[in-house]
Amino acid sequence: PSFTLSARCLSTKPPPPPAWDRFRYPPKSILIVNKLRTQPVILAIDAFLEHVHATYPGVRVFHEDRPDIPHGAEVWQRGSVSSLSSHPSCVNLLPGERAEKIDLVVTLGGDGTILHASSLFSVGAVPPVLSFSMGTLGFLLPFHIDDFAKALESVYTGKATILDRMRLACTFYNEDLSKKGDDGDAWQVMNEIALHRGSSPHLNTIDIYVDGQHLTEAVSDGLIVSTPTGSTAYSLSAGGPIVHPSLSALVLTPICPRSLSFRPLVFPSSSSITLRIGDRSRAPAGVSMDGRASRILNPGESVTVHASPYPVPCINRSSIAEEDLEVHEGAGPGKEDDWVRDINNLLQYNATFRSKALLRHSRT
Amino acid sequence: PSFTLSARCLSTKPPPPPAWDRFRYPPKSILIVNKLRTQPVILAIDAFLEHVHATYPGVRVFHEDRPDIPHGAEVWQRGSVSSLSSHPSCVNLLPGERAEKIDLVVTLGGDGTILHASSLFSVGAVPPVLSFSMGTLGFLLPFHIDDFAKALESVYTGKATILDRMRLACTFYNEDLSKKGDDGDAWQVMNEIALHRGSSPHLNTIDIYVDGQHLTEAVSDGLIVSTPTGSTAYSLSAGGPIVHPSLSALVLTPICPRSLSFRPLVFPSSSSITLRIGDRSRAPAGVSMDGRASRILNPGESVTVHASPYPVPCINRSSIAEEDLEVHEGAGPGKEDDWVRDINNLLQYNATFRSKALLRHSRT
Amino acid sequence: PSFTLSARCLSTKPPPPPAWDRFRYPPKSILIVNKLRTQPVILAIDAFLEHVHATYPGVRVFHEDRPDIPHGAEVWQRGSVSSLSSHPSCVNLLPGERAEKIDLVVTLGGDGTILHASSLFSVGAVPPVLSFSMGTLGFLLPFHIDDFAKALESVYTGKATILDRMRLACTFYNEDLSKKGDDGDAWQVMNEIALHRGSSPHLNTIDIYVDGQHLTEAVSDGLIVSTPTGSTAYSLSAGGPIVHPSLSALVLTPICPRSLSFRPLVFPSSSSITLRIGDRSRAPAGVSMDGRASRILNPGESVTVHASPYPVPCINRSSIAEEDLEVHEGAGPGKEDDWVRDINNLLQYNATFRSKALLRHSRT
Amino acid sequence: PSFTLSARCLSTKPPPPPAWDRFRYPPKSILIVNKLRTQPVILAIDAFLEHVHATYPGVRVFHEDRPDIPHGAEVWQRGSVSSLSSHPSCVNLLPGERAEKIDLVVTLGGDGTILHASSLFSVGAVPPVLSFSMGTLGFLLPFHIDDFAKALESVYTGKATILDRMRLACTFYNEDLSKKGDDGDAWQVMNEIALHRGSSPHLNTIDIYVDGQHLTEAVSDGLIVSTPTGSTAYSLSAGGPIVHPSLSALVLTPICPRSLSFRPLVFPSSSSITLRIGDRSRAPAGVSMDGRASRILNPGESVTVHASPYPVPCINRSSIAEEDLEVHEGAGPGKEDDWVRDINNLLQYNATFRSKALLRHSRT
Numbered sequence A, B, C, D: 001p002s003f004t005l006s007a008r009c010l011s012t013k014p015p016p017p018p019a020w021d022r023f024r025y026p027p028k029s030i031l032i033v034n035k036l037r038t039q040p041v042i043l044a045i046d047a048f049l050e051h052v053h054a055t056y057p058g059v060r061v062f063h064e065d066r067p068d069i070p071h072g073a074e075v076w077q078r079g080s081v082s083s084l085s086s087h088p089s090c091v092n093l094l095p096g097e098r099a100e101k102i103d104l105v106v107t108l109g110g111d112g113t114i115l116h117a118s119s120l121f122s123v124g125a126v127p128p129v130l131s132f133s134m135g136t137l138g139f140l141l142p143f144h145i146d147d148f149a150k151a152l153e154s155v156y157t158g159k160a161t162i163l164d165r166m167r168l169a170c171t172f173y174n175e176d177l178s179k180k181g182d183d184g185d186a187w188q189v190m191n192e193i194a195l196h197r198g199s200s201p202h203l204n205t206i207d208i209y210v211d212g213q214h215l216t217e218a219v220s221d222g223l224i225v226s227t228p229t230g231s232t233a234y235s236l237s238a239g240g241p242i243v244h245p246s247l248s249a250l251v252l253t254p255i256c257p258r259s260l261s262f263r264p265l266v267f268p269s270s271s272s273i274t275l276r277i278g279d280r281s282r283a284p285a286g287v288s289m290d291g292r293a294s295r296i297l298n299p300g301e302s303v304t305v306h307a308s309p310y311p312v313p314c315i316n317r318s319s320i321a322e323e324d325l326e327v328h329e330g331a332g333p334g335k336e337d338d339w340v341r342d343i344n345n346l347l348q349y350n351a352t353f354r355s356k357a358l359l360r361h362s363r364t
């Protein structure tokens, strides 16, 4: 029944959801992103495809060009891969090519799947992203796969709400300050860019500049520049604060600094942070972007990080009305901020000591 | 010579400095704020008064109504003190009264003097603040008292730049959610509001709500809600991150929480945070606002904190051109962000271990 | 049946449990310590008394001199209270008086009840302590009250094992280095001695000396000197490490220090730590011993802390054989180190982020 | 003049310094250890050799077998290298071979030189170590090279005092719990053994066992088991406490754990800690011993760490009388504990915020 409603909505062109106005609406092309190809994922994709074709006729569904294209999906031609192909693990596309035909991204998997989806649009705008977990919770996973019909409906009826998750644009420089590689455009990360000594036995020395001004010289295992989204990822493990994702800010967190007095720093999103490997650094720094090793920076080389103009528009869990959601163990009322739920349920934030009768040696 | 220039500027009405447009310009009334009345402070105030009267004729200079009004200053009638007088340590004024006649606040003393100046305008807008140290550096102290003529000139020639330091508005509620006291308006703090068990031997239990949603129940010595400005004050000591003062954000930092998994949180300035003493809390919570004890919250009572519409407009050190500044030990180039200078010089941020020949057992 | 066995054991004089040789064995006098007097506690004490009188005839049972002496218990005459009576909250007894007649202490209640028991022997040796929880777990609570018969039997059959929990001896000095009060002997704490500014708005300044040598001047809310036992109490909340209670060490943990570079310190138990309120400290320091406010130290006054010769001999949970223990939710095998169980169950140590299917939005 | 005295002392056989009784006294053979071969080091070694030959005739001086044996030193035959030779970066010697002929080790260089000296005796006892800095201070460097004559004299006149710096013995196991390699004996580290994911993008999963009992499963970048000596090295950077080197203890510090509730743990030196790579760990763990990469542990493989019977006997700075020492910038009175001096001078421990006139904008 809701399907008919949805189909109707399609034809009557409901107003786009808030913040959707910068994208084509209603979505005519969907990109499915999955990393794993386990049986549950395959079955879920099949059900999803069937549902889309039946309910939203005319909507095309794409999939990354891999040997295992699901039946009913078209291969997504991402455009010719740019000169960055020297880093084969990094996908890329030339701006202006067919990338723009995607109106909605649907991910199935863990947090890493969304990070991967973000990387598919590493040099330009990202369409709205609808993320489904396969049963485990994650920070970036508002929906359970079983709710896909309702979630899609919220999109096509204009009820979906969007949280723009800030990304960071990273540009790499050679020692002579020329740009590294000829990719021209900056790379976007959703969690963080991390510099780390990796398997080098020695600490590295990194000069930190904020808006061109020298802040300090860090002797450490490495440094993290994180988004608020990434503040619950690697930065958290390194001791950083938890930053609400609706704040626009950059978080700088050191990794095992050789100083007693290093503290995480939070900058406005207007700041530009440059990390330059010290000339006498005893180790180079490996660069990880959203957890993927990308390149090595040698002494004198640097990376400049600032807020990207291209956030990841993530569709919120609260897009589905409370009454429509299955009851989830551990989940609170549907209206609540997903983030509050997540830091409590996933991070076990402030799990208080169980001094009060939580555990008992019971006779009964 | 510069005096003549300044006087001329006054008559020719230069355009107000950036961000000054919401205040009367050029300033016709100055409020001098000092906490201490030591000999150096007295002498400095005298010199300041003499300079103002000679250079900026027509400008009136006021002083808080204390027995020790400096010669040449008028008593500042702050308007009838509101019903908050039950808390004698807190100054207050009724909105609409004579407070608005102040166009510029000049403080002489430490960071605490600016906090005090902020509290003099605890329920409304604060005029631009020009802060002078008496020889020691402080986070909120851009100028040395010896530079007062140049600093004043930068104001009257329209060169002064302003950093709006966010404040927090705090409203207190009884157990039945009626407002505590009939002060009507909220109270503003520049650093933080801190709840603490004080000398009670027991931990208190505080429920934290963010935008009305329950976040967690904190069992701890207390909680701090801080501005970015306050992030280098009490919050820092309690383990909080350092937040750049040009970011608009709220920092929530626990004080000695009885949990392994409490981490500082950073919220957007649109957030509203409510701290409610748990019904079964074993201790009440004393409230400190910018370091001044203000009241006690008992179980069931609460305080709601959100960004105030009335920041403190602080005149930046960079208002004085580099070449005009005396060389200061430890201070970098004048163009630099005051904040970068301060976290390095004052906090000794990232003071690296001296493993490299900084200290030597020297024979010579 | 086991009762007969126990009674027999008493007459055949089994060898004392390990580490019991410095106490009279088998115990002829038991002191019951309880803070609360709730119905469950009253019933438990009655059952305990009945059991002791029936099973271990000749054993006398004592109770603190309070209005509510349980039927069947004698009042414990703790000897004339020494000159410390000026601090009425602190119980004390003159050495050599009737205190030594206690051979076994039995506590019923929470961790605080054991701290209280320790304080009853604040100036000398403590008899072995058998601690029962009333249903909630605590760090210092190896046994559930329902297991009291088995626990007692383990004592009288010589199977009980003892963990000597180190205490700290604290001596207070006036500004002229004369001892404060004429109590002569030092005071013992089991968790920690904490100095705190309490409700004073200002930070205090405390000079720290280790073995007479100046270590540093701390500007902070306060300082904690903790035992390994206390490392999971206040010191943990203030950021201290978790120290295994079988290690002999002193832990120095600052409370909200005004420095980026203060780190908890761990000293050998041979160290003597002196904390002296700085002459120009802006606040005095309230002293808490095991959570009880004891006195105020003013500028110039000091306290010296070192390992006490009188630990608290705590009877271990592993004293009861695995098969004899009721199965307890959350508790591991009986042989395991109580401490490992406790930091996992009570502190939720290393509660990993639930990224792996712990929570699920389930359809079923 | 003191040389004559020293020579006399040699003949009259003064009693050995405290704690020296387990070594041959007076030393008849000295091993010089240096890593760098810069001009100052070469000159210093030459002067040292000349001094020893002139002042302590009959004492032999050895040097590691490298192309650059200093003139006047003999090649140290370290015995046949054991089967560990498969790890060429690790030196080793068969017990019972010529290693025991060294009675005194003299190091010239930084902290790393002492770590290297320790590794030269990685499977057995270490002779007393006299460590000289070349001008920079270090944690393990009590003496300046210019003071070598006085330092040597303190040894030969029996005045030298020794701090036994605990080492950790590490034994590696295959998945089937057979010992890895056939080195038979355990390896000793002076600072720490660190397991780290290195350049693997994924976190590793490590099960921690204490005395055979499962403590927790750590998902992190890695884990450090450190000595008190090492508590100021890598462990400190990872957030660990500072532990006085005269305490016997093991410190377990996680590196960027994916948990909010991981805290450093301190164990008694009687504890045995096993770290086992989880069967489903997504990354292997590289092993670093005192900063040197040694091997990779794959899922199922493990290392067991416990206190070594072979500490490093380090000769203290206080061995030289106060009046005999050159005045060193930043150094306090000679009697003081080297460690207190070091954490203050080298770590800038508790460097207080400079709010009090330390920096001044001065006119003068």
Ligand SMILES: NC(=O)C1=CN([C@@H]2O[C@H](COP(=O)(O)OP(=O)(O)OC[C@H]3O[C@@H](n4cnc5c(N)ncnc54)[C@H](O)[C@@H]3O)[C@@H](O)[C@H]2O)C=CC1
Residues within 6 Å of the ligand: A110, A111, A112, A113, A115, A138, A139, A140, A191, A192, A229, A230, A231, A232, A233, A234, A235, A237, A238, A289, A290, A291, A292, C355, D201, D202, D203, D220, D221, D255, D256, D257, D258
């Ligand atoms: N020591 C650490 O904590 C490390 C963390 N990472 C993080 O892993 C991320 C890559 O994730 P995967 O590709 O899934 O790698 P992965 O499979 O190795 O998983 C890393 C974990 O981080 C979680 N995660 C990812 N993004 C998150 C976020 N924004 N908030 C909270 N949790 C988040 C994932 O759910 C997963 O549990 C990197 O961006 C980095 O932040 C990477 C290396 C070390």
Ligand SMILES: NC(=O)C1=CN([C@@H]2O[C@H](COP(=O)(O)OP(=O)(O)OC[C@H]3O[C@@H](n4cnc5c(N)ncnc54)[C@H](O)[C@@H]3O)[C@@H](O)[C@H]2O)C=CC1
Residues within 6 Å of the ligand: B110, B111, B112, B113, B115, B138, B139, B140, B191, B192, B229, B230, B231, B232, B233, B234, B235, B237, B238, B289, B290, B291, B292, C201, C202, C203, C220, C221, C255, C256, C257, C258, D355
């Ligand atoms: N344990 C701690 O760190 C505590 C800190 N405080 C702080 O003291 C403030 C009140 O300051 P005063 O009236 O001067 O009291 P005060 O004379 O007791 O000084 C507190 C110290 O904090 C410094 N300070 C104040 N505001 C600062 C800022 N925004 N950034 C960096 N440093 C700052 C001052 O220069 C002074 O050194 C409170 O707002 C609170 O933040 C108050 C109590 C305890």
Ligand SMILES: NC(=O)C1=CN([C@@H]2O[C@H](COP(=O)(O)OP(=O)(O)OC[C@H]3O[C@@H](n4cnc5c(N)ncnc54)[C@H](O)[C@@H]3O)[C@@H](O)[C@H]2O)C=CC1
Residues within 6 Å of the ligand: A355, B201, B202, B203, B220, B221, B255, B256, B257, B258, C110, C111, C112, C113, C115, C138, C139, C140, C191, C192, C229, C230, C231, C232, C233, C234, C235, C237, C238, C289, C290, C291, C292
């Ligand atoms: N912010 C904090 O964490 C504070 C902690 N405390 C601690 O409370 C202790 C007094 O305890 P109570 O009389 O029960 O007061 P209380 O009833 O206020 O409880 C304090 C909490 O600490 C727990 N606790 C006590 N000793 C412990 C230990 N050795 N290890 C782990 N948990 C322990 C208790 O079970 C209770 O949950 C003090 O010795 C102090 O260590 C006291 C004040 C503040």
Ligand SMILES: NC(=O)C1=CN([C@@H]2O[C@H](COP(=O)(O)OP(=O)(O)OC[C@H]3O[C@@H](n4cnc5c(N)ncnc54)[C@H](O)[C@@H]3O)[C@@H](O)[C@H]2O)C=CC1
Residues within 6 Å of the ligand: A201, A202, A203, A220, A221, A255, A256, A257, A258, B355, D110, D111, D112, D113, D115, D138, D139, D140, D191, D192, D229, D230, D231, D232, D233, D234, D235, D237, D238, D289, D290, D291, D292
């Ligand atoms: N992020 C970090 O802090 C890291 C620290 N390290 C440490 O470096 C050590 C190896 O030292 P080097 O061979 O000199 O390598 P290195 O030349 O890379 O220097 C490491 C630094 O640690 C200092 N150091 C070494 N042992 C110390 C101790 N016990 N206390 C205080 N400082 C100490 C050295 O003086 C030097 O400044 C390792 O045992 C490990 O503890 C190694 C890797 C990362």
